[in-house]
Amino acid sequence: METQTIWDNFNEELYFFILKKVKNKDTTNDIFQNTFLKIHKNLFKLEKEEKARAWIFQIARNEIVNYFNEESIYVGKLDINKENSLPEYQHICCFDKFINDLPEIYRQVIELIYIKGQKQKDSAKELEISLENVKARIKRAKDILKKKFNECCKYEFDKNGKLIGESNCSSCNGIIK
Incomplete structure (x- = not known):
């Protein structure tokens, strides 16, 4: 051939x-x-x-x-202090608060993958859970975060599930923390 x-x-x-x-x-x-x-x-x-x-x-x-x-x-590991906002999300009020308020099992996965830049399979090994469990926790955490952003900050979501619009935060009236 x-x-x-x-x-x-x-x-x-x-x-x-x-x-x-x-x-x-x-x-x-x-x-x-x-x-x-x-x-x-x-x-x-x-x-x-x-x-x-x-x-x-x-x-x-x-x-x-x-x-x-x-x-x-090319995606470097981030050294993030929990007290400081992530630069990429500084314009989104309540971001740190919502992450910190997640139940521990969801917060761990979000921090390892999205804040520390770890791969899902490495996070699964570190947490001693299956890769499927990591994926399920990520999905649940994202659902919780979306709900909180929608309830508190009045953000909307586009057809792809991404945040759009301007903050109309009920707890801080749009003031960036």
């Missing part, structure tokens, strides 16, 4: 597979290009043509993982 044959048979399906996973066209183009470079370089390793599709998509999955692993290198 030749690279051109693989291209003809799989390029569109492969491109949209990558796009679905990374949700960014520029990143998709980079990963797509790297995938076909690896396919071309390693084509001699493909023993059975009927397994080409599985082989190609495994290369793409590996390239996606490589991309996200490289990206995580």
Whole structure:
């Protein structure tokens, strides 16, 4: 089997597979290009043509993982003092208060992942719980935080669940702490 044959048979399906996973066209183009470079370089390793599709998509999955692993290198660990607001969220009143008011099991996960920049699987090991449990706690914590922001600060959420609008805080009347 030749690279051109693989291209003809799989390029569109492969491109949209990558796009679905990374949700960014520029990143998709980079990963797509790297995938076909690896396919071309390693084509001699493909023993059975009927397994080409599985082989190609495994290369793409590996390239996606490589991309996200490289990206995580550039996210530095944050040294955050709990008493200080995070610069990114200083304009959002009550942010620190809401984090600190979370039940302990949810606050731990939020602090490890979003404040200290730890990966979910590393947080699971540190907390001695399953990765699925970490994900469930993150979801519950986010639901609690969204509810508090909506009740207290009158923020609204867009269709993607992100905070939008200006603060109309019932506890501090919009004064940033």
